[in-house]
Amino acid sequence: MKNKEKYYKALIENRGQFNEIEVGEQLGLHETETSEIITQLLSEYRIEYAINRSCNYSLTKKGMKKKSRT
Numbered sequence: 001m002k003n004k005e006k007y008y009k010a011l012i013e014n015r016g017q018f019n020e021i022e023v024g025e026q027l028g029l030h031e032t033e034t035s036e037i038i039t040q041l042l043s044e045y046r047i048e049y050a051i052n053r054s055c056n057y058s059l060t061k062k063g064m065k066k067k068s069r070t
Helices: 002-014 020-026 031-043 061-069
Strands: 047-052 055-059
Touching (some): 020 031, 020 055, 031 047
């Protein structure tokens, strides 16, 4: 899913500045599509629910390790 990867990268760059819905809106995604992407990323353990400034999700340690390899 192309939008999922775009959203994930935008979430990384966001660093908690905007909430998760606003990040999706910046990419032109509807709230329902953003919620579906969040659900998928949670099930893949790439993000976790943890309040991070304005955003309610942060990268998991597993997700951060993948980022550092690229």
